Amino acid sequence: MLTAAIIAILVVMIMAITRAIMGPTLYDRILAVNMFGTKTVLLISVLGFAMGRPEFLDIAIVYALINFISVIAVLRHSDKSIFKTTQADKKSMQRHS
């Protein structure tokens, strides 16, 4: 069962990476990174069990924390002018949707 979970998580990771690369807006990328982070937390937890040393869950906790902090960091800066949706963003948005 652990294998199934690992495969599922890896598949979702591929999807998240695709979204992170495709964009089109910055917020899609942030979303993808956040999702990728939570999936990494799960992956590490499951891997710990699969490798027979579940006591290493500490790492997963750190991942969850760091993931949160980096998302907050991005959003905290979002009142800066450089975060405004740019012309390029709008163009690529139209192209994609």
Place this chain on the structure above:
Amino acid sequence: MLTHLPVLQVIVPLLAAPLCLLLTRSRLVWVFTLIVSGLAFVISGLLLQQVMATGTIIYELGGWDAPWGIEYRIDQLNALLLLIISGVSTVVLMAAHTSIRKEISPDRHSLFYILYLLSLAGMLGIVATADAFNVFVFLEISSLSAYALIALGKDRRALWASYQYLIMGTIGATFILIGIGLMYQMTGTLNMYDLSQRLPGVENTRTLFTAFSFFIVGVCLKLALFPLHLWLPNAYAYAPSIVTAFFAATATKVAIYLLIRFTFSIFGLSFSFTALPLQLLFVVLGLAGVFVASTSAIYQTNIKHLFAYSSIAQVGYMIIGFSVSTVTGLMATLLHMFNHALMKSALFLALGAVMYRFGSVKINDFHGLGRLMPYTMAAIVVGGISLIGVPLTVGFISKWYLLMALIEKGWWPVAVLILIGSLLAVVYVWRLVEVAYFKPPVAGNEAVKEAPLSFLIPIWLLVSANIYFGIDTRLSIQVAQAAAHSLFGVSP
């Protein structure tokens, strides 16, 4: 306490750096830094004496035996380098308080001293250690502090120069890291002595060849060998004068030390010079460096640039001596490292004095300098003569040995080319002498006074060392000879 000298050499400046942060007044920090650096100088002197008397000193850090723990191993070569670095650092520091008052904003003075000490400690650490990975760690200490120190220069180009240095330096360090990793992969050890014992067993593998190539390229980036030298001129030209004087005399020397240490004591002579066509490569690059850099030096208007290019040329000489790969050749390299440190620190410190009075070191500022600042200019002239290699200066001694080595080996054309290269040095030094003594000062500069004593004392200390070691060569030649012999003796 005497048995702990090897480690004290490094940790005294290393621990002094955070202590500086606790002191408040800038003058106090300067005095403290000077004392610490002087202490390091004394320690290195004692170490050299001890090594010459008893041979290699081994010090095990943390009390763990060698391949498991880290050890320090001081032989003649390290001891000589330690002496050069701590000596130059101490003399240069004497002028620091006066110099940085004009070049660095007051709120950064104590940071300057902290970074200076860290850089000093990093270089000493690279030289003293006998552990390949420890080299990398201390390399990064000295480089990181160097980037910050260079960026403290008041010109905005200092920032850009520092950034370029950071990129090149980090690429170099990462290459060295890859080299060390591959070596470790093949032998399972990081200790230099242990490596030298185990490497012959895997001598014919392609991995070791790659490890060696990466290491060589990484080190050549750090030592600014000819095609990889582009970061150096700007970094030296726009850094604060004190920093330039210190780095020009020491930073490239440390890289050359690494080159010598790894090729001779670790990879071994036979491997190093057969795996890659190192002899041919280094002779060609060295000569190209001498000619290209000396020619560029002639056309510079910023005198710091001029001497920075001359540094690249001098590195060329050292590399040529290295590539001869005989005892005499290596001796010439070591002597030139020692001598070049003396010349360049004197020259750049004198330029610091000019900077102090004029605020820049453009060639225009040198018009009539012979009358305005006679002592400073005289120091520059002596330094320049030494750079050319005129008898009775240190420059002569090392060039002489280099020529001897080349002739011994039968490389006549190289010897001739080196002599021609020295003529180029005559050209750029003469340019300075000409404007300084035969042209009147530029309008507005007539009132400039001689540099303050805090500059003149260290400058003339270095200049007299230039002359002293040019006449009484016993110490330098004895140490260089012992080091060269031991390197050839140790290598399998």
Place this chain on the structure above:
Amino acid sequence: MTSVFLLAFLVVIAVAIVRMRDLLAVSMLLGIYGLLSASFFVTMDAVDVAFTEASVGAGISTLLMLAAITLTGRSEHPTRHKPVLALFVVLITGCLLIYGTLDMPYFGSADAPIHLHVAPHYINNSMQEIGIPNIVTSVLASYRGFDTFGEVVVIFTAGMGVLALLSVVRRAENITKIDSINDSMHAEYLILRIVVKALIPFILLYALYVQFHGDFGPGGGFQAGVIFAAAIILYAMLFGMSTARRVINQSVIQFFAAIGVLLYGSVGVVALINGKSFLDYSALSADPVAGQHLGILLVELGVGLTVASVMVIIFFNFEGRRDVLQSQENNHKGDN
């Protein structure tokens, strides 16, 4: 098997980074790169490294990238010249490396030289000589303790370097202004603030756990320091720099950074005074193993102190630069 996939992901991300022109997107992808390589380290059994890489590669370095990008601008100009030379150099280097791997022992083989020479000593003897289960910690803090000392100094150097580059002399800010900023932020980040306020004590507690649990599991001074700093940075981000600066004084934090290095160094110096060599912890106590324990504890504490304070110094100075820029711009507008 998982590791193969992770490596493939890494390549995809790296290629995407090459092609991406939007620097914010690049920093996001770099965060993913960090997380991925950390997951890879877990599959390679390097739990301590994974711990560090997660907090550094995905955490702190993303934060720094963001801080820098918001100061320098978001988009990268397309390069006009064709980087043929660069490609050539890279190809040569790559081919040389591939050539070099050909004689390497196969991946995972137990009889590679590195598993036979020095490492077995650590695995077999560290329990008797040092007495803690985490071999990585014993090697890090004791066998190769001097490397770690160097590492602490490197991070201290970085802190001083950033201070030298970015620090600004600031006047005391008036309290009403801080309060007004505070109020405006309060409305904006209400929910985040509540959640973060609830989380921060636990984060700090967790950092302490990591600090002192490093002997038995993954963790240690460096990781703890980063987590501790992350908590403070989180606070500073949501409650404003000026509030954070009031809570955490700049000179005090610099003092702590120095103290960490000095603590590490003084453990070594005590050994020197007791007649043993530098960093020989067995000099700290009559029983060598107990001495090792005490030494590792103190040393890790020093690492944690320095790392936490330097991370905070670096972040605060980046953010402080922003205030300067803003006030410069405002003055500029005022002049016109």
Place this chain on the structure above:
Amino acid sequence: MMDIIMNISSAVFLLIGSFLCVSGGVGILRFPDLFTRMHAAGVTDTLASAMILTGLMLQNPDGLVILKLIIILLMTLFISPTASHALARAAMINGLKPMLDKPADHEGGMSSKT
């Protein structure tokens, strides 16, 4: 007996979790605009994590491990919605508008299918 029940229930939890995971992944790829994608990611993330972590808890009776898993679970429950909230807010403020009912010729109408 107890073992078998634990194993089976753990497997069930893990499977449900995996399925939710994948469905969230499909959502983040296929949905038309940021806000719907966020919906897909946010909802499944929390539940999938909860399921998988519960499944893992049932696999191991060790107290400390369960405690750590509970901590991770609690953190996910706290953090995931908060992050989604902040993200949506920031996107709105910076000029990204959700795709509401658009003319049928536009692909935006897809959101009604789900």
Place this chain on the structure above:
Amino acid sequence: MLIGLYNYWVVVVLMMIGFYIVIANGNLIKKIVGLSIFQTSVFIFYISMAKVDGGTAPILAEGIKQYSNPLPHVLILTAIVVGIATTAVGLALAVRIKEAYGSIEEEEIQAKDNLDC
């Protein structure tokens, strides 16, 4: 052979991508990103060396016979710290360059420098 060295080759590719970004890109921040990728890939290389088939994390526990090699882990812990230190100083320099030159593109800075001379 293909399986035995596959990991190393992928890591070499990663390293070279990082290296390419450093030397081919003109944007200062992007260069530092490249450096970071380059260094991280070298870390991956080291850690790959440490893996032993059938081994587990080098934390002593009962009933485990085969551990992976702890020494590369220690080296890389140190190297990661060095990496972040370099990144921090590099970014700080980039910020200062932006303030001084108004740009973080290599070509523009070089052009402005040439004007200064």
